Amino acid sequence: MSLHVATANRLDDGLVVFLTADGGWSENINDSRIADGKEAADALLKEASAPELDIVIVGPYLIEVEPQDGGLVPTKYREVLRTKGPSVREDLGYQAV
Incomplete structure (x- = not known):
């Protein structure tokens, strides 16, 4: 089983976002629309x-995810870091909230 979600960066603030079921973009990976299969x-x-999304987001691509503890977790470490925000300062990014 190969599950994927679409991710990109939002243009107005650079944050990582994920394509949702309603065609919007969310900062929360658990709001993502999941694609099962190629x-x-x-x-x-x-x-x-x-x-038309070029004015909202930049650089969309797919990442592989797996369900874990009631949510979605990327399978690659790089993408895990992207979902958490900057790793150099804990007072920045998603971990600061």
């Missing part, structure tokens, strides 16, 4: 890469 993942990336 065809669904391709369709999700196509939607996330729509030209």
